[in-house]
Amino acid sequence: MASPKDVDLMTYEAILFDLDGVLTATARVHSACWKQMFDEFLRQHAQESGTPFVPFDRGADYLNYVDGKPRMEGVKSFLASRGIHLPFGAPEDPPDRRTVCGLGNRKNELFRQLLMVEGADVFEGSVVLARRLRQAGKKMAVVSSSKNCMAILEVAGITDLFDYFMDGNEAQRLHLAGKPQPDTFLKAAQMLGAAPRQTVVVEDAISGVQAGRAGNFGLVIGVDRHGAPQDLVDNGADVVVADLAEFL
Numbered sequence: 001m002a003s004p005k006d007v008d009l010m011t012y013e014a015i016l017f018d019l020d021g022v023l024t025a026t027a028r029v030h031s032a033c034w035k036q037m038f039d040e041f042l043r044q045h046a047q048e049s050g051t052p053f054v055p056f057d058r059g060a061d062y063l064n065y066v067d068g069k070p071r072m073e074g075v076k077s078f079l080a081s082r083g084i085h086l087p088f089g090a091p092e093d094p095p096d097r098r099t100v101c102g103l104g105n106r107k108n109e110l111f112r113q114l115l116m117v118e119g120a121d122v123f124e125g126s127v128v129l130a131r132r133l134r135q136a137g138k139k140m141a142v143v144s145s146s147k148n149c150m151a152i153l154e155v156a157g158i159t160d161l162f163d164y165f166m167d168g169n170e171a172q173r174l175h176l177a178g179k180p181q182p183d184t185f186l187k188a189a190q191m192l193g194a195a196p197r198q199t200v201v202v203e204d205a206i207s208g209v210q211a212g213r214a215g216n217f218g219l220v221i222g223v224d225r226h227g228a229p230q231d232l233v234d235n236g237a238d239v240v241v242a243d244l245a246e247f248l
């Protein structure tokens with residue numbers, strides 16, 4: 001694995017940043033909302049099926065099944081890990097409907113409420129590096145599975161740093177597969193007019209570095225927020241840092 005000292009970001013044309021966990025610190029808010037939503041559901045499911053209630057784990061379950069994925073994929077993937085099958089439903093399902101979409105919408109309802117109350121913290125090292133790259137004329141995009149991407153960037157006050165936003169709404173409009181597929185990153189690079197080999201992907205999630213590897217990008221930076229750098233290396237990161245300020 002390369003060290004950040006061996007890497008010159010200035011030699012690349014474009015940088016694609018994931019949002020949650022890379023630029024903004026909303027993972028804590030997200031994992032709290034996932035837990036509240038799933039625990040409500042699991043408690044009821046346990047009662048009805050006469051099985052023990054095993055709560056959602058904000059560490060392992062969040063990282064393995066939910067983090068970085070489109071919301072409905074996250075719901076499906078976690079339920080599958082518990083051997084629970086629900087009908088998919090429809091995207092406009094109300095938050096109290098027992099479908100994959102209903103549970104996903106319940107989680108989103110909780111998140112929007114909590115975002116307005118708590119705001120969105122940014123990782124200072126990430127914002128300083130992004131500003132530096134911006135001043136150097138790099139083309140930059142945010143590539144996030146979140147449909148709340150724009151609201152989060154606004155609340156965080158960093159929208160002006162980026163040329164293009166590939167969020168959950170844009171991906172849906174363009175019929176692009178979410179991470180770990182590389183499609184959203186490839187499209188964002190294309191929108192910036194940069195070849196993948198001239199483009200850097202910055203990701204904190206396993207599904208995100210997998211997408212970076214699958215897209216054959218010039219460099220995949222893993223941002224290790226959980227003290228598990230090897231997981232990111234094993235899944236596609238060329239270099240791993242605990243903080244993007246290590247590139248300054």
Ligand SMILES: [Mg+2]
Pocket residue numbers: 018019020021022068203204205208
């Ligand atoms: Mg992330």
